[in-house]
Amino acid sequence: MRQRTENFYAGRSVEVQYNHDSRGEDGEKKTRDALVGLEQKNRRECVNRETEELWQLANQYFERDAVHLAVADRLSGIPSLIYSLLMKSVLRQFCIFCLGAVISIQPVLSCDVSDDTNFPRSAALAKRTNRPLLLAFIGTDWSISSLKLDREVFDQAEFADDSKYNFLLCKLQFYQTQERSLETIRQNEELATQYNVQEFPTVVILSPDGREIGRLGYISGGVKAFAAAANAIIAKSRQQEQH
C-alpha cells in the first residue's frame, strides 16, 4: 500500500500545469464552441428561412451585402447583431482582427506548460511528497544561459520523467520584456533577496523541509549533465543527514 501511495505521488511537478492545461484547453474549447455555435445558429436560421431564395437574390443582384443585410434583418436581436457585425464590410476587418487575436492566443496558451511558478505551493508539495525542490531563478528574455538552461533542460520531456529524476521544479522568471504580474514580481524578488541571488541563472536546491542544500548555475550537456549534478548534491546532503 505504501509503495502504491509513493508511486501515486511519484509524478514530477506540479499541479499548476493542470490549471494551465485545463485553462488552455477550456479556452480553446470555448472558442471552438462559440465559433461552431455561431455557425450553427446562422446555418439553422438560413436553412429555416429559405436559403435558396436568398441565394437566388444574390445571383440576381450579384451583391453579397444585400444578402447579408437580408439575412440580418430576418434574424432578430443578438444573432442579427453578430451577423451584421460579421458581414458589414466596414466592421468585417475588426471582426477578422478579433478572430486573428483569438487564434493568435491559441499557440501561446497551448505551449505554456511551464512548471510551477508559485513558491508556497511548490514548497508545500515538496514537503508533502518528501522530495527536493529546485528553485530556478531565470530570465529567459535577457540572459542567454537562462534561455539555454530552460530549453536544454527544463523544457525537455525527459527532465519531467519522474522515474529518473525525482525532484520538483519551481521556475521563477525575471522577465524584462515579457508581461509580468506584480504579485509574481514581489514573490520572486523576495526569494531572490532571501537566497542572495547574484548571477543568472541560479538554481537553489532545497531539501524537502526547505533548507538550502546547494546551488547550481548553467551546466552544458543537457538534461543528463544537469540532473546528475543536482542528484549529486542531493545524495551528499542525504549522506550527511544520516551521519
Add this chain to the structure above:
Amino acid sequence: MLRPNSLRHQLGWLLLLVYITLRPCYGQAQQTVAQLAGKIDSELAAILSMSSSTKKQQLSASLVHHVTGLKEQSIMVFGGRREQLEEKLQQLIQSCENWQSGSSDEARAAAERARKFWSEIKSLYPKEALQLLPPLWSCPMHQELMKTAAGNCPICSMPLEPIYVTQPQLTESPIIGAEILADRPLEIGKRADLRIRLFFFDKSQPVALSDLEETHTHKIHLLISDITETDYHHEHPEAAGDGEYAFSFTPQRPATYRVWADLRPVRTHVQQYSVANIPSSTWRQAKLPENEPENRHAEIDGYKFELSFEKDVIHQRDTVAGKLRVTEPDGQPCRKLGVVMGAFGHFVGFGDDFVTVLHLHPTGPPVTDPEARSGPELPFYFRSNKTGLFRLFAQVKIEGKDFFPRFVLRVHSLQRLPRL
C-alpha cells in the same frame, strides 16, 4: 420597438475606436537593461566633447530618461545591492544635471564623476544583464538547438524558427488573415469552386504572391478539413487578382469545413496559418468524436499504411521519431512512393480543438528529381506541446495517385501528480 440599426452603428463605432486605440500597443517591446546600458555608454562617451548648450540639454535629458528606464528595468539586482544601485543611479542623474548647468570646470568634474558612477553601477549587475541577447533560431522539433542565423535543422532538415523572446520585433501570431468567398454553399460530392482572400491584418492590404515565400514548391498551401477531421484535402490555389486565390475541392462530409492557409510572409520569414471557415448548406449536427480510439493503421484501395513510433506512449513536449510504412495490396513492401511537393510524403496533424495544426516534416533534404522513388518507409519527427487527440493525415503519391491515410494519436500529459 428598438430599431437595431442605430444600436448597431453605435456599437460598431465604439469597437472601431477601441481597435484604433489598442492597435499601437502591439509590437512594442520594452527596452532591456543591455539596450539601455549601451545607449548610456555611448552618451557618456560623447559627454566631454559636447559644447553647445542646446545639445547639452538634449543629451542630459536623454541620459536622465535612459537612467530612469534602467532603474525600472533592473529586476535582476536584489537586497543590499539594489539599494546601492538605486543610490548610485540617483548620483549619476545628479551629476548629469550638474554637468549640464555648471561652468566648464564644474562640468568637466561632473562628467568624470558620472563616468565613475556608471562603471560602479555596471559592476552591480549580473554579467549577462549587460550583454545583448543575439537573435536566435531553433528547430520546432529540436528546441535545445540554438543558431544565430535562419536555416535548416542539421538533425531533421526542418526550417528553423525564431526564438521569439530574442526577436521581439517578430510575433508568433499570424500577420495575414483569410476569408473564403463562395458563390454557393457546399454540397456533398459536388466540386466546389471557391476563392480565398488573403490580407494583411495591420492595413488590410491584399496579399500578393510576391509577399510570400515558397515552401515545398508552392507559395500557398491550403489544408482543408471538415469538423470531424475525417475529410482532408490539400490544395494549391491560383492567383485570381487583388489578393484573391481560386481553388476547388469536392467535400465528402456534411459538416463545416475549415481552411488553414499555410503561408510564409516575406516580411517575417516565419511560417504561419491563416484560418477561415467555408460556408456550407450541408451543415448538420456534426461534432468531433471525443473519445475516438487511437489508430495507427489505415487502408486505402488495398494499400496498407502503418505508423510506428520509437516510444509507445507519446508525451507532450517530447520529440518522437516515427515511421510510416506502406504495403502494397499483394503484401509486398511498396517502393513506389513518388515525389509530392519536394518530398516522398507529408504529414499534418489536427488537434481536437479544430484550431491547432501540427507542422510536421519528413526527415531528409528536399527531393529535386521528380522521377525519384522511395519506400517502403518514410521517417519523420512528431512533437506536440499540446495534449489530447490528434488526427494525423499523411500524404503520399503512388503511381500518380494521391493517398491521404488518416490516423488517430493521443498525446499524453507529462503531469501525473494530483492537485494539492
